[in-house]
Amino acid sequence: xxxxxxxxxxxxxxxxxxxxxxxxxxxxxxxxxxxxxxxxxxxxxxxxxxxxxxxxxxxxxxxxxxxxxxxxxxxxxxxxxxxxxxxxxxxxxxxxxxxxxxxxxxxxxxxxxxxxxxxxxxxxxxxxxxxxxxxxxxxxxxxxxxxxxxxxxxxxxxxxxxxxxxxxxxxxxxxxxxxxxxxx
Numbered sequence: 001x002x003x004x005x006x007x008x009x010x011x012x013x014x015x016x017x018x019x020x021x022x023x024x025x026x027x028x029x030x031x032x033x034x035x036x037x038x039x040x041x042x043x044x045x046x047x048x049x050x051x052x053x054x055x056x057x058x059x060x061x062x063x064x065x066x067x068x069x070x071x072x073x074x075x076x077x078x079x080x081x082x083x084x085x086x087x088x089x090x091x092x093x094x095x096x097x098x099x100x101x102x103x104x105x106x107x108x109x110x111x112x113x114x115x116x117x118x119x120x121x122x123x124x125x126x127x128x129x130x131x132x133x134x135x136x137x138x139x140x141x142x143x144x145x146x147x148x149x150x151x152x153x154x155x156x157x158x159x160x161x162x163x164x165x166x167x168x169x170x171x172x173x174x175x176x177x178x179x180x181x182x183x184x
Contacts, residue, residue, distance in 0.1 A: 011036040011056070015043070022047040028054075040065065041086075048075040059084040066091055072101040082106045089116035095140065099147045111153040112144070122155065 013027075013035045020043040032053035039061040048071065051057070060082060065071075067090040085106055092098045098119055102109065114120040121136035145151060145159045152159055 010034060012039075013037070014039040016040070017042040019044060021045065023050050025050070037061075046071055046074070048072070051075055051079065052077050054079075055081065057082055059086075061086040062090070063088040064090070068092055069094055069097045069101060072098070072105060075105050078105050078107055080106075080108050082109060084111040085109055086113045087117065088113050090114075091117065092120075093118040095119040095143060099144055103147055108150055109148060110150060112148065112151060113155050115155055120155065 011034060013031050014037075015023075015027075016039060020040060022045065023040070028050045032050075032055070034056055035054055036056050037059040038054065038057055041061050041063040043065050045062055045065040045067060051060075052075065057079060058081060063086050067087065069092060085102070092114060098114075102112065115122050119140070121140055141154055141160065144154055145161045
């Protein structure tokens with residue numbers, strides 16, 4: 001196991017690229033009382049039940065773990081002390097569910113990054129000829145900003161709660177003219 005913890009700072013635990021599916025109990029017991037920053041990037045984390053033991057944890061990095069909404073559900077209780085959550089390059093695909101879980105589990109979150117997930121229209125995972133529009137990112141960021149009231153930073157910038165956007169129309173339009181439709 002490649003454990004990298006700076007000698008002058010025992011509040012960080014960095015376990016990048018260790019093929020971990022969960023954090024071993026011996027590491028939880030040894031470090032849960034003092035770790036403020038935990039980086040588990042580039043692993044295979046599937047179980048987060050142990051995370052509630054880290055009562056000092058302020059920064060959590062889980063980039064590139066192929067995580068999705070079900071993995072967040074393994075966390076048994078909220079972590080109100082967590083301020084920074086990095087979930088870049090995972091497999092989160094349901095925006096309302098993901099944000100509902102994040103809101104419940106990390107109620108005081110100030111920084112969130114979801115780049116490279118299917119829910120984040122940032123251009124990182126786009127297929128050729130995609131219909132990506134700046135509007136999509138504004139809708140996404142506004143949705144998150146409205147859901148997570150304490151959030152200050154999202155992905156790569158300050159949270160903006162002033163975006164003006166319209167929801168997708170429920171009626172059919174053709175060149176600005178309303179098309180009447182009949183329901184059967």
